[in-house]
Amino acid sequence: NAGVTQTPKFRILKIGQSMTLQCTQDMNHNYMYWYRQDPGMGLKLIYYSVGAGITDKGEVPNGYNVSRSTTEDFPLRLELAAPSQTSVYFCASSPDGISGELFFGEGSRLTVL
Amino acid sequence: DQQVKQNSPSLSVQEGRISILNCDYTNSMFDYFLWYKKYPAEGPTFLISISSIKDKNEDGRFTVFLNKSAKHLSLHIVPSQPGDSAVYFCAASADNQGGKLIFGQGTELSVKP
Numbered sequence: 085n086a087g088v089t090q091t092p093k094f095r096i097l098k099i100g101q102s103m104t105l106q107c108t109q110d111m112n113h114n115y116m117y118w119y120r121q122d123p124g125m126g127l128k129l130i131y132y133s134v135g136a137g138i139t140d141k142g143e144v145p146n147g148y149n150v151s152r153s154t155t156e157d158f159p160l161r162l163e164l165a166a167p168s169q170t171s172v173y174f175c176a177s178s179p180d181g182i183s184g185e186l187f188f189g190e191g192s193r194l195t196v197l
Numbered sequence: 198d199q200q201v202k203q204n205s206p207s208l209s210v211q212e213g214r215i216s217i218l219n220c221d222y223t224n225s226m227f228d229y230f231l232w233y234k235k236y237p238a239e240g241p242t243f244l245i246s247i248s249s250i251k252d253k254n255e256d257g258r259f260t261v262f263l264n265k266s267a268k269h270l271s272l273h274i275v276p277s278q279p280g281d282s283a284v285y286f287c288a289a290s291a292d293n294q295g296g297k298l299i300f301g302q303g304t305e306l307s308v309k310p
Contacts, residue, residue, distance in 0.1 A: 088240070115296050124206070126286060126300035127241070142297065174240050181296030184229050184288065188240030 086110050090175050090189035097165040097196045105160040105192050107175035115178040116158040117142075117186065118150065120171040127174060133158055134181060165196045200224045201289050203301035210308050216274040218304050220287030223268065227289040231298065232261060232272050235284045244285070245272070277308045 088109045097103055109116065114135045119127040119142075129142030133152040147169060149161040158177075162169060172193050176186040202221045210216045218232075228249040233241035247254040247261045247270065254261050260273045274281055287301040 117297070119300075124302065126201070126203075126302045127298075128300075129297055132297060143299075176240075178296045182292075183246065184231050184290040184296050184298055185243045185246065186241075186296070186298065188242070190238070190240050 088175055088177055088187055088189035090173075090192050092192060093190065094193050095195070097162075097194065099165060099167065099196060101165050102161070102163050103165070103194075104162075105173055105175075105194070107158045107160070107189060108156050109158075109175075109177040109187070110156065111177060111179070111187065112155060113177035113179050113187070114155065115181040116152065117176045117178070118148070118158070118160045119174045119176065120144065121174065121191075122171050130160065130173075162194075167196050170194060170196045199302075200227075201287055201299050201301040203287055203304050205304050206302070207305045207307070210277045210306065212279055212308055212310050213276045216272075216277045216281065216306055216308065218272040218274075218285050218287075218306065220270045220272075220301055221268060222270075222289050224289070224291070224299075225268070226291040227299075228292050229290045230261070230263060230270050231288045231290075232259075233286045233288060233300075235286065235303070241286060274306075277306075279308050279310055282306055282308050 117132040118130040131150040175189045231246040232244040235241040288298040
């Protein structure tokens, strides 16, 4: 059972470049989330989705975009990369969005130079 | 505005002894609290949770205590094992927030043989 799969695991970007972090889950979960973790900090919510076609902003959405065309996929788009977006990004999913128990991917480490 | 705080960045404990990790919160609307465990280069994994209607929840060696009047929760690990060495995140959610979690900064636990 793959769970939540994120690609790529590592990426170096130049300032101003764009990229998409991919996230796929095979558990048929309706709720999906993108978090970022900066050194010495907790995870901050970027965007979340309660089902296909529905997305909403979290705590730190600026500089990011998301889409949710299917239940399985929740890609995160960075349009104009900035050094402040250097971080580790985690995608997560949840079956019901009630208990708060999230299933996380392994993370994607992004460096913007 | 840090709604969930873990004031100890690190904790070192001898194998077999008790580990106590602490967490404070400020938002009285939080009604569900969770602990996640994270190993290096992996995503966080759910450990244990507690609803605001309870003051204690046990699962094997792990017990979470909630003191609502003090807005404080703690995780007890007894007995501690070297495999428990990881970063522990406290998280909180409110019932009407679609499973969105607010995380603390994390406490790195080191259990020495």
